Amino acid sequence: MISNNPDMAILSFIHCSKCMDEFMKERPEHESMKIYSKLSVGLTAEGFQVWCDRHDANVFKIAFEGLNEQLKRGKNCKTRMF
């Protein structure tokens, strides 16, 4: 169990396939895939993206396509432009 918090709705985590391949080959001791991954997650002009910082590559990108973005944000979501 990852969390007892009822707001946690994740059924399957997103990982970079290249990171996953490396992780499976090297199997760093006492390190989880969650720690090994170097992912950036954020809003885009169209929706949402997960970016692998380790491989400088897109992992997942989705457009909200008219859905109210506020509906997709959790109450603890804070965005900041960099």
Ligand SMILES: [Zn+2]
């Ligand atoms: Zn990666």
